[in-house]
Amino acid sequence: MIRMKNTTLCYIEKDDKYLMLLRNKKEKDVNKGKWIGVGGHFEEGESPVECLIREVKEETGLTLLDYCFRGIVTFVSNECETEYMHLYTTSSFEGEIKECDEGQLEWIKKADIMALNLWDGDRIFLKELMNNKSLIDLKLIYEGDKLVRTENYREGKV
Numbered sequence: 001m002i003r004m005k006n007t008t009l010c011y012i013e014k015d016d017k018y019l020m021l022l023r024n025k026k027e028k029d030v031n032k033g034k035w036i037g038v039g040g041h042f043e044e045g046e047s048p049v050e051c052l053i054r055e056v057k058e059e060t061g062l063t064l065l066d067y068c069f070r071g072i073v074t075f076v077s078n079e080c081e082t083e084y085m086h087l088y089t090t091s092s093f094e095g096e097i098k099e100c101d102e103g104q105l106e107w108i109k110k111a112d113i114m115a116l117n118l119w120d121g122d123r124i125f126l127k128e129l130m131n132n133k134s135l136i137d138l139k140l141i142y143e144g145d146k147l148v149r150t151e152n153y154r155e156g157k158v
Contacts (some may be wrong), residue, residue: 004081004082004083004084005041005042005081005082005083005084006041006042006048006051006083006084006085006086007039007040007041007042007051007083007084007085007086008039008040008042008048008051008052008055008085008086008087008088009036009037009038009039009073009085009086009087009088010037010038010039010052010055010056010064010067010087010088010089010090011037011088011089011090011126011129012037012038012056012060012062012089012090012091012093013089013090013091014091014107015107016109016110016111017107017108017109017110018037018107018108018110018113019037019038019060019097019105019106019107019108020035020036020037020105020106020107020108020113020116021035021036021037021038021059021100021102021103021104021105022034022035022103022104022106023035023036023102023103024103024104025100025101025102025103025104026102026103029102030080031119033117034117034118034119034122035108035113035116035117035118036118036119036122038055038056038059038060038100038105039051039052039055039056039059039085039088040055040058040059048069048086049067051086052064052067052086052088056093059100059102059105060095060097060098060100060105061095061096061097061098062093062094062095062096062097063093063094063095064090064092064093065090065092065093065094066090066092067088067089067090067092068088068089068090069086069087069088070087070088070089070129070135070136071087071125071135071136071137071138072084072085072086072087072136072137072138073085073087073121073125073136073138073139073140074138074139074140075121075140075142076139076140076141076142077141077142077143077144078142078143078144079142079144087125087129087136089129110130113126113130114126114127119145119147120146120147121138121140121142121147121150124138124140124150124152125138137152137153138150138151138152138153139151139152139153
């Protein structure tokens with residue numbers, strides 16, 4: 001049986017900053033030491049939007065009022081099962097940020113994000129998000145931590 005997981009990832013925007021999560025609290029974490037957006041794995045029967053809203057609330061304490069679907073990123077790895085990540089952005093939310101049990105939340109200026117410890121593939125779709133590309137359809141192929149190939153279907157380039 002082919003195994004694939006579905007996740008969501010959201011970049012919450014305020015004052016030309018994204019809310020970023022430094023994954024530094026779990027001992028066994030594929031993202032340990034990396035900065036990422038907020039999100040997580042689907043629960044049984046959840047739609048992408050239901051997962052998005054639940055994960056943002058659980059990780060940040062914020063309630064999304066609106067959101068924009070930005071695309072799909074497919075992660076293929078020689079160490080993990082294939083992952084389909086549903087990518088979202090928002091600047092419409094309410095509530096106060098709470099402490100996250102997965103890491104440290106911090107508002108980071110967009111201009112400073114590329115200097116963070118990011119996955120190489122994240123740099124590709126973050127650049128597209130920041131340049132307001134309308135739809136992202138990206139496949140990232142990793143061997144261990146190393147990005148070995150990308151396929152950008154939105155641009156028709158393979």
